[in-house]
Amino acid sequence: MVLLDGRKTSQELKQEIAAEVAVLREQGKKVPHLAAVIVGNDGASLTYVSSKVKACEQVGFQSTLVKLPEETTQEALLEKVYELNQNHDIDGYIVQLPLPKHIDEEKVLLAIDPKKDVDGFHPANFGRMALELESFIPATPFGIMQLLERYDIDTQGKHAVVIGRSHIVGRPISILLSQKGEYANATVTLAHSRTKNIKALVLQADIVVSALGIPNFVTSDMIKPGAVIIDVGITRVQDASTPKGYRIVGDVDFDNVAPKASYITPVPGGVGPMTIAMLLKNTLLARKRSEG
Numbered sequence: 001m002v003l004l005d006g007r008k009t010s011q012e013l014k015q016e017i018a019a020e021v022a023v024l025r026e027q028g029k030k031v032p033h034l035a036a037v038i039v040g041n042d043g044a045s046l047t048y049v050s051s052k053v054k055a056c057e058q059v060g061f062q063s064t065l066v067k068l069p070e071e072t073t074q075e076a077l078l079e080k081v082y083e084l085n086q087n088h089d090i091d092g093y094i095v096q097l098p099l100p101k102h103i104d105e106e107k108v109l110l111a112i113d114p115k116k117d118v119d120g121f122h123p124a125n126f127g128r129m130a131l132e133l134e135s136f137i138p139a140t141p142f143g144i145m146q147l148l149e150r151y152d153i154d155t156q157g158k159h160a161v162v163i164g165r166s167h168i169v170g171r172p173i174s175i176l177l178s179q180k181g182e183y184a185n186a187t188v189t190l191a192h193s194r195t196k197n198i199k200a201l202v203l204q205a206d207i208v209v210s211a212l213g214i215p216n217f218v219t220s221d222m223i224k225p226g227a228v229i230i231d232v233g234i235t236r237v238q239d240a241s242t243p244k245g246y247r248i249v250g251d252v253d254f255d256n257v258a259p260k261a262s263y264i265t266p267v268p269g270g271v272g273p274m275t276i277a278m279l280l281k282n283t284l285l286a287r288k289r290s291e292g
């Protein structure tokens with residue numbers, strides 16, 4: 001079994017990005033600038049956003065964190081979005097999800113300029129991605145595709161079972177894996193909460209991508225020997241023995257599944273760090289594209 005080391009791979013990616021930023025700097029060009037908007041005080045969201053901002057510093061990007069209070073109105077958030085759209089210094093930005101319940105997430109995502117939508121959540125980017133046109137690919141599926149490529153995993157004609165149909169992970173990765181390409185061309189089944197006999201389906205999978213958010217959902221009796229296992233789950237479970245009082249667990253029963261797998265991502269340290277690296281990659285792409 002080979003561990004798909006997202007920490008190491010994301011470090012390599014960040015070094016490559018940092019080298020490109022250094023060249024831009026030497027040429028007297030503007031370096032990429034990412035902004036992140038967060039509304040409210042959700043602990044997990046604050047952690048993710050601060051990791052994204054920290055990663056910007058590591059590669060030499062400029063970054064701006066826009067922290068808005070929980071009671072921010074939809075109008076005020078939309079104003080901020082319009083301001084970021086107009087601000088020529090900002091190459092790309094994200095609005096961290098979930099947003100407070102009184103804000104219509106869809107309205108906000110639609111207001112983001114697709115050229116600055118480095119999350120790839122705008123319908124224009126999603127549609128372009130599905131049609132294999134230039135777009136921003138959402139960071140988590142983009143990170144999974146990078147892991148497959150950098151570990152030279154054969155996906156040609158393989159049966160990939162994706163569990164979960166979210167707009168951020170399950171749906172886009174099912175599209176990407178089925179597209180033409182060296183690390184794609186898979187036959188994809190998209191399983192979800194209404195899927196019948198999910199165990200029988202996953203047992204047929206050469207590649208399993210689980211993006212459900214249910215700890216230990218994928219057990220060893222569901223796995224075909226030699227399967228590639230990608231665990232996208234990141235659930236916080238209480239654990240008084242840790243300094244933070246919680247630990248992060250994936251969807252996969254790692255200890256029992258790993259011995260049967262050919263490749264497997266750990267949680268933490270698998271897909272998570274790749275997501276941040278790919279957000280940086282998208283921001284670099286936004287910078288380059290805006291130069292024409």
Ligand code: GUN
Pocket residue numbers: 094095096097098119139140168
């Ligand atoms: N919430 C959970 N994942 C993400 C992400 O990738 N981007 C944003 N904006 N919010 C998220």
